[in-house]
Amino acid sequence: MTEDKLAPFLGTWILDADESEFEQGDPPKSATLRIEDNFGMAIFTMNQVAADGEVTNDSFEAMPDGPEVKLGKSGLVDAMRLVFNGDRTLVSEARRGGLTIMKAERELSEDGRTLTVTQTVHLVDVASFENVSVYRRAQ
Template sequence: MGQGATEKATTGSVEAFCGTWALLPEKSWYQFGAPAQQAKYRIKQEGKQLKIGVEWTEMDGQTFRATNYFIPDGQQYPYDNPDIADTVSASFTGERTLETTSFKNGEVLLFARRELSEDGRHMTITQSGRTPKGTTFSNISIYKKHQE
């Protein structure tokens, strides 16, 4: 794909992904762990970066937050917390697909594919990787776009 096509796909994709997404736990499937009781997934463009914030409540009532920044150009960049990962890369692989890969010691630790439905109202996040103990897994989370 030529550079112009990449820029067009990236621009269109960013707008489609931005917003707030609510987890549909009853439609999600986890090989490792369990889907959250509830979760909000927020994507916002900040310059060249995408800010992805997640807030979730586990089944036991504990709440968590995580925020990550990605430059969706396919390059590897240092990760904010080297205890978790050394580098991360992100790229749009189509109008409705955003992929991220986290690396630790040169190996893939976590891969996530975010795919939008044709109408842009649902996002499926498929994560695969390995736990700190080396167990491989694949989890699927389904989100619905929140009307703001």
């Protein structure tokens, strides 16, 4: 059941930098997001070229609508969860000490060709920042 909900999100997505809006930091020159299904586990792989040319590769995996995953390697966050919010929105929350400090909502367009990722970062006692990245499905 969960795999069927995940299926429309699977594939390679390419950042449309002109359509994206960043409150924190500069939009990257280019970025790709790959979402794969590994026996019900969602694997996210992000590759990005920053405005200054620095290349970043990152990945994480989580079970959609599964239990919170404890993270040990990062000092910034200690847990992650991935949940569906309806059929067209997949939300990940990075948590520290039980508080959500970063949330990414991935909303799929009606036609399944555009993925809008709204990432909200909560800086404790400072402010919240929202970056909206628009991705187009790779052909």
